[in-house]
Amino acid sequence: MKIHKYDTVIVGAGGAGMRAAIEATKRSRTAVLTKLYPTRSHTGAAQGGMAAALANVEEDNWEWHTFDTIKGGDYLVDQDAAEILAKEAIDAVLDLEKMGLPFGRTPEGQIDQRRFGGHSRNHGEAPVRRSCYSGDRTGHMILQTLYQNCIKEGVEFFNEFYVLDQLIVEEDGVRKSAGVVAYELATGEIHVFQAKAVIYASGGTGKFFKVTSNAHTLTGDGQAACYRRGLPLEDMEFFQFHPTGIWRMGILLTEGARGEGGILRNKDGERFMEKYAPVMKDLASRDVVSRSIYTEIREGRGCGPEGDHVYLDLTHLPPEQLDAKLPDITEFARTYLGIEPYTDPIPIQPTAHYAMGGIPTNVEGEVLSDNTTVVPGLYAAGEVACVSVHGANRLGTNSLLDINVFGRRAGIAAAEYSEKADFVELPENPAELVVSLVEQLRDSTGTERVADIRKELQETMDANVMVFRTEQTIKTAVEKIAELRERYKNVSVQDKGKRFNTDLLEAIELGNLLDLAEVMAVSALARKESRGGHYREDYPNRDDVNFMRHTMAYREVADDGKDSIRLDYKPVVQTRYQPMERKY
Ligand SMILES: Cc1cc2nc3c(=O)[nH]c(=O)nc-3n(C[C@H](O)[C@H](O)[C@H](O)COP(=O)(O)OP(=O)(O)OC[C@H]3O[C@@H](n4cnc5c(N)ncnc54)[C@H](O)[C@@H]3O)c2cc1C
Numbered sequence: 290m291k292i293h294k295y296d297t298v299i300v301g302a303g304g305a306g307m308r309a310a311i312e313a314t315k316r317s318r319t320a321v322l323t324k325l326y327p328t329r330s331h332t333g334a335a336q337g338g339m340a341a342a343l344a345n346v347e348e349d350n351w352e353w354h355t356f357d358t359i360k361g362g363d364y365l366v367d368q369d370a371a372e373i374l375a376k377e378a379i380d381a382v383l384d385l386e387k388m389g390l391p392f393g394r395t396p397e398g399q400i401d402q403r404r405f406g407g408h409s410r411n412h413g414e415a416p417v418r419r420s421c422y423s424g425d426r427t428g429h430m431i432l433q434t435l436y437q438n439c440i441k442e443g444v445e446f447f448n449e450f451y452v453l454d455q456l457i458v459e460e461d462g463v464r465k466s467a468g469v470v471a472y473e474l475a476t477g478e479i480h481v482f483q484a485k486a487v488i489y490a491s492g493g494t495g496k497f498f499k500v501t502s503n504a505h506t507l508t509g510d511g512q513a514a515c516y517r518r519g520l521p522l523e524d525m526e527f528f529q530f531h532p533t534g535i536w537r538m539g540i541l542l543t544e545g546a547r548g549e550g551g552i553l554r555n556k557d558g559e560r561f562m563e564k565y566a567p568v569m570k571d572l573a574s575r576d577v578v579s580r581s582i583y584t585e586i587r588e589g590r591g592c593g594p595e596g597d598h599v600y601l602d603l604t605h606l607p608p609e610q611l612d613a614k615l616p617d618i619t620e621f622a623r624t625y626l627g628i629e630p631y632t633d634p635i636p637i638q639p640t641a642h643y644a645m646g647g648i649p650t651n652v653e654g655e656v657l658s659d660n661t662t663v664v665p666g667l668y669a670a671g672e673v674a675c676v677s678v679h680g681a682n683r684l685g686t687n688s689l690l691d692i693n694v695f696g697r698r699a700g701i702a703a704a705e706y707s708e709k710a711d712f713v714e715l716p717e718n719p720a721e722l723v724v725s726l727v728e729q730l731r732d733s734t735g736t737e738r739v740a741d742i743r744k745e746l747q748e749t750m751d752a753n754v755m756v757f758r759t760e761q762t763i764k765t766a767v768e769k770i771a772e773l774r775e776r777y778k779n780v781s782v783q784d785k786g787k788r789f790n791t792d793l794l795e796a797i798e799l800g801n802l803l804d805l806a807e808v809m810a811v812s813a814l815a816r817k818e819s820r821g822g823h824y825r826e827d828y829p830n831r832d833d834v835n836f837m838r839h840t841m842a843y844r845e846v847a848d849d850g851k852d853s854i855r856l857d858y859k860p861v862v863q864t865r866y867q868p869m870e871r872k873y
Contacts, residue, residue, distance in 0.1 A: 290720050291480045295320040295445075296707035298469060298484035300452045300511055303330035304428070304692035305671025305699075306490030307435035309654075310444045312700030313488070317707040320482065322450040322471050324506065324794075327436050331492055331504045332692065335428025336617065337545035338420030339385075339689035340408060341378035345399045346418045351375040353411060354419065358687060359866050361407040361574045362645075362680020363821035363831065365524070365839065367862035370652050370676045374687070374694055381693040382421050390434040393422050393614075403614075404548040405685040407574040407873070416572045420686040425543050425617045431689060449474040451794055453723045455487070455514040457664070458713050464658055466666035467713040469514075470723045474794065477787030479727070481719045485710045486703035489515065489648060489656075489669040490696060495528075496798075497806040498641035498755070499747035502534055502541035506798075511673040513801035515648050516808070520658055521841040523675040523859070524646035525805065526813035527822045529683055530756050532578040534640025535625055536598040542618045542637060544685040546603060547571040549614050553582065554600045554634060555590040561599075566873035573873035576682045576822045579639040579756050592636060600634035639756055643683055645822060646812075647675040649841065649859075654699025660841065660859040666706060666713065670699035677839065680861075681821020730796050735779035739796045742773050742780065746799075746806060749773075754810055759827045766810045774803050804844075811854045812840045833868055837861055 296317035299306045306321055313319040323330070342349040354375035359366045382400065386392060393401040402418040410417040423430040439446075454470040468483040491511030495503025516522050532553070533542045547553070553571050555561050565581040566573035573581075582599050591597050603611060603619070608631050611619050619630045628635055648669040649657045656667040671692040678691055746769075753766035777800060784792035818832035819825050838858040846852045 291478065292483060293320070293480060294483045294712070296484065297486045297488065297703050298322060298482045299488045299490055300469060301330070301490035301492060301671070301673070302327035302446065303490060303492055303671060304332035304431055304435060304689065305696035306488070307439050308693050308696030309488050309490055309670060309700030309703070310439050311435065311442055312697055313704040314442045314444045316704035319704070320445045320447060322447045322452055322469070322482065324449060324451045326448050327446060328432055330432060331507060333429045333432040334504065335431070335689055336425040336541065336543035337405060337548065338403060338422035338427050338686040339382060339431070339693070340405065340419050340684070340686040341382040341421055341690065342375065342419055343379060343382065343400060343402060343421065346395060346402050348410065349417055349419055351378065353409065353417070354378065356412050356866060357408050358678060358684055359680070360413070360871055361684040362682055363871055364837065364868040365677070365680030365820060365861055367677050368864040368866055369862050370678045372864065373652055374678045374690060377694045378690050381690060381697070385431065385434060385693065388434050388438045390430050391423055393424065403545060404572055406544050406547070406572045406578065407569070407684040409569065413568065416569060420545070420548065422545065424613070425545055425615045428689060447471070450480065452491070452510065452514060453726065453797060455518050456716060456719055457518045458716055460713060464664055465713045466664055467715055470720050472723065472727065472794070474789055477790060479720050479723055481715065483712055483715055485707040485712055486666050486668060488654065488699050488703050489673050490671045491673045493644045493672040494802070494805050495641050495644065497746055497750050497802045499751045500534060500537070500539040500638070501641035502531055502539055503641065508798035508801050509805045510798065510801050511669070512647055513804050515656070516804065516844050519844065520656065520664065521649060521843050522646060522808055523649040523839050523841055524677060525809045525842060526816050526840060527645035527681050528641060528809065529575055529643040529645060529822050530579045530639040531575055531642035532582055532639050533601050533637040535621065536636035536638050538625060539640035540621055540625060541640065541642070542601060542621065542635065543615070546601060546615055546618060549610060550606050551601055551603045553578070554602050555585045556592045556596065557590060561585050561590070569873035574682055574684065576824070577873055580824060582639055583756050598636045598638045601637045602634040603630045604632055604634060641755070643688065644672055645675070645679045645681065645683055647673050650674045650676055652676060652698065653702040654695055655702065666710060668699045668703045670695040681823060726797065727793065730780070730782055730793055731785055733781040735781040737776050737780040739780055739782070739799050742777055743799050743802070746770065746773055746802060750806060754813055756824060758813060758823070758825050760814065763810055763814045767807070767814060770803060770807045770810060774807065777803055808842045808854060812842050812856065815856050816840065837868065
C-alpha cells in the first residue's frame with residue numbers, strides 16, 4: 290500500500306473534473322485520479338451543445354434561461370442554483386473560447402447558436418437558439434480543450450486509478466473527509482490519497498439500464514463510495530430517457546438533429562409531436578417527447594414489423610447542412626443501421642441517458658450529509674452531483690454547462706478550503722475496506738458470473754423503471770434487485786491476477802450498480818406522483834402538496850450487518866418562480 294498526500298484530490302477527469310482541476314491547481318497541490326485516460330471520459334461523447342443566453346443570433350437573456358431550466362425540471366429545481374447556472378453560463382462559454390475551443394461560427398464570426406428542447410424565448414413563446422456547439426462533437430472539443438489546459442497548468446494525473454472508497458473521519462463530533470482509496474489497474478496496487486479536500490467528478494450511473502447512450506464505464510462509483518459511508522443520495526428516482534437513441538442499440542442521435550429542423554414521425558408519416566406539444570413540437574422537453582413516442586407505439590402507430598420504434602426524419606434538410614452541422618450522427622446512421630439519412634428516415638427509440646440525482650451539494654459544490662450539514666473537505670460536481678439544477682428533468686445542453694459552471698465553482702471552493710485547513714488524520718487502517726473487497730472477490734469460489742447478474746439487472750431496469758412506471762413494476766424491480774444483490778455475494782472472477790485485472794473491476798462496478806439501482810427503485814416507489822422523468826401511470830399527476838420536495842436516501846446498517854434504505858425529504862429552494870402546469 291502506498292500513501293500519497295495532496296492538498297486537493299479530484300476523482301474523475303471528465304469535463305467537471307478537469308474544469309475543477311484548472312482552478313484548483315492554481316491554488317493548491319492537486320492530483321486528478323481517473324479510471325479512464327482523461328480524454329476517454331464520457332464528456333467526449335457529448336454531441337449537441339452547451340447552453341448560454343449569449344443572444345448572438347436571437348434576442349435572449351439569462352432570466353429566460355433560468356425559467357426554462359426550472360420549468361424543464363418540473364419545478365423540482367433549486368431556483369437559486371438555476372439562476373447561477375444561467376447567469377454564469379455566458380462566462381463559462383467565453384472562458385472555453387479563450388482556452389481555445391473552436392465553436393461553430395455565424396457568418397459574422399460570432400459563436401453560433403442552435404435550438405434545443407425546452408429552451409424558449411420569453412417563457413415559452415417559441416423555441417430560441419441558445420446552444421453553442423462545435424458540429425455534433427461539442428463534448429469532444431470541450432474535453433480536448435480542458436485537457437490541453439490542464440497540461441498547460443501542470444495538473445498531475447493518475448490515470449487508470451479506480452477510487453473505491455471515501456474516507457470519512459469524525460473529529461470533535463464533525464464528520465470530515467480525510468481522503469480516498471484507489472486501486473491501480475496496471476499493478477493491482479492499493480493507494481491511499483490523504484487530502485485536505487476531495488472533489489467527486491466521477492460521472493453518471495446509466496449502465497444499470499440495457500438500452501442506454503452511456504458508456505460501459507458509467508457505473509456510479511462515486512455515488513456508491515459516498516453512499517456506503519453513510520452520505521445521502523438525492524433524487525435518484527429521476528433518470529432521463531433521451532427520445533432519440535438508435536433503435537435497439539441506444540446509441541445517441543443528438544437533439545441537435547431536431548434543433549436543426551429534424552422531425553419525429555410515426556408509421557403513418559404523421560408529425561405526432563404537434564398533438565402533444567403544439568408550440569414547441571419536436572423540441573418539447575425530453576420527458577414529454579419520450580412519453581409521446583411510447584404513447585404512439587402503445588397505440589399501434591409505431592414503425593416496423595413489430596411497431597416498436599418511430600422515425601427521426603432529416604430527409605427534408607439540405608445535405609450540406611447535415612454534413613456541416615451533424616456529421617457524426619449521420620455517419621452513425623450509415624454505420625450502425627446501413628441507412629442513408631439524406632434520403633431515408635432513421636429508426637429511433639428512447640434511450641436511458643442522464644442521472645438527474647446524485648450526491649447532494651450546495652452551490653459551492655460542498656457535499657451535504659443531511660439537508661443542511663456540510664461535510665468539511667468534501668465536494669462534488671457534474672453528473673455525479675445533485676445541486677439541483679436539473680430537478681426532475683434536465684434540459685438538453687444544460688449538462689455541459691453544469692460541468693463547466695459547477696466544476697469551476699467546486700475547484701475554487703475546494704482549493705480555498707485546502708489553503709486554510711489542516712490534513713485530517715487518516716483512520717488506523719485506511720485501506721481496510723478496499724483490501725477486503727478485492728481479496729474477497731479474487732479468492733471467491735462462488736458460482737455466479739458478473740455478466741449474468743449485470744444482464745438480468747439491466748433487463749429488469751428496462752422492463753420496470755423506464756419511461757412508464759407503476760407500483761407493480763417498481764415492486765418487481767425492487768424484488769429482483771434484492772435477489773441479485775443476494776446472488777452477487779456468491780460472485781467470482783476468473784482472472785485472479787494483479788495486472789490489468791478488468792474482470793475484478795467489472796465485478797466491483799456491478800456491486801455499485803446494484804446498490805444504486807436499489808436506491809433508485811426504492812425512491813421511485815415512494816414518490817406517488819408524476820413529475821419530469823418520473824412518470825407513474827398509477828399517479829399520473831404532479832402532486833405539489835405532498836411531493837414538492839427532494840428525496841434523500843440513506844443507507845442504514847443493522848447490528849447483524851444487513852443494510853436497508855431510509856428515505857427522508859428536503860424542501861425545494863424557490864426564489865421567484867411559482868409552480869405552474871407544464872405545457873409545451
Ligand atoms: C452520448 C452522450 C451525449 C451527450 N450530449 C450532451 C450534449 O450535447 N450536451 C449536454 O449538455 N450534455 C450532453 N450529455 C451529458 C453530458 O455529456 C454528461 O452529463 C457530462 O459530460 C458528464 O460530465 P462529468 O465530468 O460529470 O463526467 P464524465 O465525463 O462521465 O467523466 C467521469 C470521469 O470520472 C472518472 N471516474 C469514474 N469512476 C471513477 C472511479 N471509480 N475512480 C476514478 N475515476 C473515476 C472517469 O474516468 C471520467 O474521467 C451527453 C451524454 C452522453 C452519454
